[in-house]
Amino acid sequence: MRYSGPGHGRRAVVLGAGIVGVTAARALQREGFSVTIVDQGEPGRGCSYGNGGAISPDFCVPIAMPGMLRRVPKWLFDPNGPLVVRWSDLPSSAPWLMRWIRAGRLDQLDSLSNALRQLHATSYTRYQQLLGCRATGLIERTGQLYVWATNAPNATEALANEIRKKFDIETRALDRDEIREMDANLAPIFSRGLYFPDNGHTVNPLRLVQTIADMITSEGGVILKQRAIRFEFDERRARFLRCDGDLLEGDIFVVAAGIASKDFAKGLGDEVPLQAERGYHVMLPNPGVWPRVKVSNRDYMFGMTSMEHGVRIAGTVEIARADAPIDERRPRAMLKMAKRMYPKLNDDGAEFWMGCRPSTPDSLPVIDRSRAATNVIYAFGHGHTGLTGAPMTAEIVAAFAADIQPQIDPSPYSLKRFGRSCFARILG
Numbered sequence: 001m002r003y004s005g006p007g008h009g010r011r012a013v014v015l016g017a018g019i020v021g022v023t024a025a026r027a028l029q030r031e032g033f034s035v036t037i038v039d040q041g042e043p044g045r046g047c048s049y050g051n052g053g054a055i056s057p058d059f060c061v062p063i064a065m066p067g068m069l070r071r072v073p074k075w076l077f078d079p080n081g082p083l084v085v086r087w088s089d090l091p092s093s094a095p096w097l098m099r100w101i102r103a104g105r106l107d108q109l110d111s112l113s114n115a116l117r118q119l120h121a122t123s124y125t126r127y128q129q130l131l132g133c134r135a136t137g138l139i140e141r142t143g144q145l146y147v148w149a150t151n152a153p154n155a156t157e158a159l160a161n162e163i164r165k166k167f168d169i170e171t172r173a174l175d176r177d178e179i180r181e182m183d184a185n186l187a188p189i190f191s192r193g194l195y196f197p198d199n200g201h202t203v204n205p206l207r208l209v210q211t212i213a214d215m216i217t218s219e220g221g222v223i224l225k226q227r228a229i230r231f232e233f234d235e236r237r238a239r240f241l242r243c244d245g246d247l248l249e250g251d252i253f254v255v256a257a258g259i260a261s262k263d264f265a266k267g268l269g270d271e272v273p274l275q276a277e278r279g280y281h282v283m284l285p286n287p288g289v290w291p292r293v294k295v296s297n298r299d300y301m302f303g304m305t306s307m308e309h310g311v312r313i314a315g316t317v318e319i320a321r322a323d324a325p326i327d328e329r330r331p332r333a334m335l336k337m338a339k340r341m342y343p344k345l346n347d348d349g350a351e352f353w354m355g356c357r358p359s360t361p362d363s364l365p366v367i368d369r370s371r372a373a374t375n376v377i378y379a380f381g382h383g384h385t386g387l388t389g390a391p392m393t394a395e396i397v398a399a400f401a402a403d404i405q406p407q408i409d410p411s412p413y414s415l416k417r418f419g420r421s422c423f424a425r426i427l428g
């Protein structure tokens with residue numbers, strides 16, 4: 001099918017075939033652009049491969065919250081804790097951590113939570129529109145359940161509840177018995193729960209990316225397996241993306257390369273504080289028991305999702321270099337905790353995986369035009385919620401490319417929040 005729109009057959013080159021790249025490419029195709037995606041691997045094999053699958057329109061609480069500073073020393077010394085900072089990588093991650101702590105100031109909460117709400121609230125509807133009948137059996141809206149073993153909410157949780165109340169988000173507080181009524185297989189170790197009926201999950205994050213990629217190619221889009229190297233310019237516009245195979249000419253370029261986006265932005269003169277917040281998953285192909293809804297253990301910051309190919313335990317944060325060796329203690333600690341949650345869980349054939357969340361300090365992605373070349377659009381930095389934030393990001397990218405007004409105010413996701421670019425500094 002050919003779409004007539006403001007793109008009118010202009011060429012869009014998208015760097016990265018993760019969930020952000022493919023949703024952006026599909027939105028550009030719908031605007032009439034002819035689309036080429038370039039990825040060094042198969043679509044969906046980056047961070048988008050191994051996430052927890054949560055699609056969370058109600059996720060509006062930033063990761064950095066007031067009171068974080070007090071907890072930093074503990075993180076440095078507990079290799080099995082929910083958040084760990086690798087000592088050897090501390091010098092390179094310290095500036096990001098400082099910004100992260102600053103982003104958790106009380107006076108930032110209103111604007112950050114509002115921007116997250118705008119980005120996420122319509123996530124389900126947008127996936128439904130994008131996928132049409134392919135959504136059936138691929139995404140489910142059965143709700144999500146948070147559980148805690150501790151008796152009373154701490155100050156951070158109380159603040160998070162206030163934020164949700166402000167946005168009229170529907171939640172149901174559950175006691176010990178009600179948690180068991182919702183999922184009888186859960187051990188009676190949790191005293192508090194919070195149920196989000198409007199959230200849900202995909203049963204296979206990889207298949208979700210592949211499905212969108214197939215929709216793109218079946219309507220004339222091209223996916224190239226090549227490594228992108230750098231942009232080449234003609235005056236103030238990027239003209240080519242040089243790859244290890246081809247030199248790709250485009251009218252519009254999108255940088256959606258996950259954690260690697262930092263280097264491409266830097267090459268264009270934009271310094272973006274992007275840190276690999278590494279997370280792990282354990283995939284259990286024959287779990288024996290299946291969580292009835294997606295469940296998050298909020299004390300240890302990991303979740304469990306019933307997927308079409310087994311149960312996935314995913315989460316925790318490790319602040320380290322993207323290419324640092326994996327630390328098997330982390331998925332093993334998650335598995336141990338998961339077995340306490342579901343005592344009948346069978347871990348035969350368990351597989352471990354690590355992926356790099358591309359994270360900014362303030363939990364908001366970067367969706368903006370490059371300052372050096374306005375025909376390069378950035379779409380990266382979605383951190384913990386890239387699956388959830390991708391559809392609205394795609395809308396904003398397509399609006400920028402087509403020079404029309406995005407459906408939500410894009411200013412909270414702009415580069416400006418990080419200060420002046422090195423490009424601007426060079427120009428004086």
Ligand SMILES: Cc1cc2nc3c(=O)[nH]c(=O)nc-3n(C[C@H](O)[C@H](O)[C@H](O)COP(=O)(O)OP(=O)(O)OC[C@H]3O[C@@H](n4cnc5c(N)ncnc54)[C@H](O)[C@@H]3O)c2cc1C
Nearest residue numbers: 016018020040046047048052054228258279385386387388
């Ligand atoms: C353990 C874990 C659990 C998570 N759970 C959830 C969840 O439940 N819900 C949610 O919404 N989010 C979740 N996330 C976050 C989510 O997975 C990410 O935000 C999202 O996948 C980022 O997508 P992306 O397209 O930006 O990056 P990626 O998926 O990493 O895609 C980037 C692509 O760019 C390509 N690329 C990079 N450099 C080059 C180059 N030079 N040339 C060519 N190609 C290149 C890569 O090969 C890759 O395919 C989780 C993350 C982790 C780690």
